[in-house]
Amino acid sequence: MTALDTEVRTADAPLTIAGRALRSRLMVGTGKYRSNEEMVAAIEASGAEVVTVAVRRVDLDRSVEEGVLHHLDPERYLLLPNTAGCYTAEDALRYARLGRASGLSDWVKLEVIGDEETLLPDTEATIRAAKELAEEGFKVLAYTNDDLIAALRLEDAGCAAVMPLASPIGSGLGLVDPFHIRTIKARLSVPVIVDAGLGTASDAAVVMEQGVDGILANTALAAADDPVRMSRAIGMATEAGRLAYLAGRMPKREFAVPSSPTTGMLDEG
Amino acid sequence: MAEIEVTVNGDLRRIPAGLTVRGLLSHLELHPGMIVVEHNRRILRKEVYDDVDVQPGDELELVQFVGGG
Numbered sequence: 001m002t003a004l005d006t007e008v009r010t011a012d013a014p015l016t017i018a019g020r021a022l023r024s025r026l027m028v029g030t031g032k033y034r035s036n037e038e039m040v041a042a043i044e045a046s047g048a049e050v051v052t053v054a055v056r057r058v059d060l061d062r063s064v065e066e067g068v069l070h071h072l073d074p075e076r077y078l079l080l081p082n083t084a085g086c087y088t089a090e091d092a093l094r095y096a097r098l099g100r101a102s103g104l105s106d107w108v109k110l111e112v113i114g115d116e117e118t119l120l121p122d123t124e125a126t127i128r129a130a131k132e133l134a135e136e137g138f139k140v141l142a143y144t145n146d147d148l149i150a151a152l153r154l155e156d157a158g159c160a161a162v163m164p165l166a167s168p169i170g171s172g173l174g175l176v177d178p179f180h181i182r183t184i185k186a187r188l189s190v191p192v193i194v195d196a197g198l199g200t201a202s203d204a205a206v207v208m209e210q211g212v213d214g215i216l217a218n219t220a221l222a223a224a225d226d227p228v229r230m231s232r233a234i235g236m237a238t239e240a241g242r243l244a245y246l247a248g249r250m251p252k253r254e255f256a257v258p259s260s261p262t263t264g265m266l267d268e269g
Numbered sequence: 270m271a272e273i274e275v276t277v278n279g280d281l282r283r284i285p286a287g288l289t290v291r292g293l294l295s296h297l298e299l300h301p302g303m304i305v306v307e308h309n310r311r312i313l314r315k316e317v318y319d320d321v322d323v324q325p326g327d328e329l330e331l332v333q334f335v336g337g338g
Contacts, residue, residue, distance in 0.1 A: 029338030039336065054337025057278045057330065058304060060297060067303050067333035084337050098332050101305045101312045169338070196338075218338030 012242060015214050017191055018107070018139040018160040020078070023049045025208070026238040027080065027193065029218025030054075033227065036071045042221050043077070046231035051077040052109050052216065054084050055095050074104050080141065082109040087122070089129040096133055108133060109163070109195075109216075111143035119169040123150040127157050134158025143195050146180040148187060155190050162188055163216060166207055167197030170219045174203035181210050200230070201237035208241025209249070273325040284323065291318035293329070305332050 014021040027050035033039035043051060053068050072079070081099025083092040089112055096108040110130055114122030121144050133140050139160040144150050146164040154162045164184055167173035174197065175181065185192045191213035198204055198220045207215055215238055224230035271286040277297075284296060290313060294301050306313045307330040313321060323329070 030336040031338045033336060052338055053334040055305075055332050056335045056337075058299060058333050060278060060280075060331075068336050069303050069334055079334065081334065082337055097312055098305050098307065098330075099334075101314070102334065103315065216338075 010243060012246060015191060017141070022078070022214075023047070024235065024238070025214040025242055026204070026235050027052065027214060027216040028221060028231070029216070030068050030072070031218050032222040034222075036066075036068075038227055039068075039222070040071050042227040042231040043072070045228045045235065046221065047235040049078055050080050050107075050216075052080045052082050052218070053099075054082055055098050069104075078107065079105045080107050080109050081105060083111050083129075084109075085113070086111065087113050089125040089132075092125070092129045093132060096129075096138060097136075100138065106137060107139040107141065107160075109141050109143060110159075121145055121165075123147065123153075126150075127153045130154055130157040130159050141193065146177050146184065148180070148183050151184045151188055151192075155188050159190060161191040161193050161213075163193045163195035165196040166194050166203065169196045171197050172199030172220060172223075173197050174199050175207050175210070178206070178210050181207070181212060185210065185212050198234070200224075201233040204234045204237040205241035205244070208238055209245050211245050214238075273323070275323060275326065276328045278329070278331055286325075288323045289319055290321045290323060290329075293323050294318070294331075297331075299331065303333055306330070307332070 015025045024047045026046055026048045028043055028046050028048040029052045030039055083095040086092040086095055092110060092112045100106050112122045112125040112129055113119050123144055126142055130140050130142050134157055141161040141163055142154045142159045143163045144154055151162045166175040193214040193216055194207045194212050195216040198217045204215055217234055221227050221231045272283045273286045274281055274283055290306055309328055
């Protein structure tokens with residue numbers, strides 16, 4: 001078997017959302033990096049094509065942050081403006097429309113938060129906003145709970161992808177409920193991207209082994225001691241988990257089964 | 270030179286009278302390509318920046334993309 005054969009036998013179809021084939025199943029955020037230089041290096045190392053950004057007021061005194069567009073090439077990355085920080089459907093619509101008015105992307109990562117302490121989503125408001133945005137022609141990727149009914153309603157609302165959480169935003173707890181994530185994946189036709197809560201590379205692999213279509217991670221990369229190494233690790237783990245899912249794992253047994261032959265031993269009668 | 274008072278990103282500011290939206294962005298030394306403008310709660314397309322005048326009492330929001338997840 002040649003190296004080319006191996007390539008062919010391990011090939012995977014690209015993740016495709018709203019008709020666009022993406023070069024990676026990992027999407028990454030741009031928040032919380034210690035510097036813009038580190039952010040750019042980490043995103044490059046992750047292999048991600050879809051990159052989320054937030055919409056905020058320009059600092060007219062220029063004392064704090066300059067825009068992310070000074071550092072990221074919109075030709076190389078597909079920008080995914082989010083509605084982070086919005087607590088009502090109306091605010092989310094306003095932020096989504098501002099993001100699209102940049103002229104750089106008609107995709108939106110819709111999130112409507114329902115509770116300040118847990119940052120868990122307000123699914124009712126999210127569904128309402130998703131319907132409106134989809135009607136306006138947005139490609140809506142909606143952040144939601146790991147709840148099947150909310151996910152189905154978001155698909156019905158016209159979302160291009162549905163993004164259930166692994167665990168609360170920024171928690172690093174990893175996938176707390178594989179069963180509900182698998183249930184959502186089994187029932188939806190649009191891509192399922194698990195968003196929020198990953199902490200390290202093994203979390204990404206476990207999520208992808210559930211059979212979902214992709215992952216979105218931010219804090220796991222940005223808050224690592226070395227974001228560039230962690231970004232590469234999570235990129236590799238996303239691929240590894242996907243491949244393991246496609247390969248189909250062996251059944252679990254609570255007893256040992258030898259992996260070497262039990263016959264042909266020396267001194268056999 | 271005559272000045273007017275407008276609200277930009279939540280703060281009252283005195284700016285020269287007679288500016289268009291594009292003129293206001295230049296006055297604030299902002300690159301129009303990196304900014305989205307909301308003028309009295311209406312989002313402006315970039316093509317109309319030269320056609321829209323900033324009037325006394327207007328409320329403007331100037332936003333950009335920043336790091337986020």
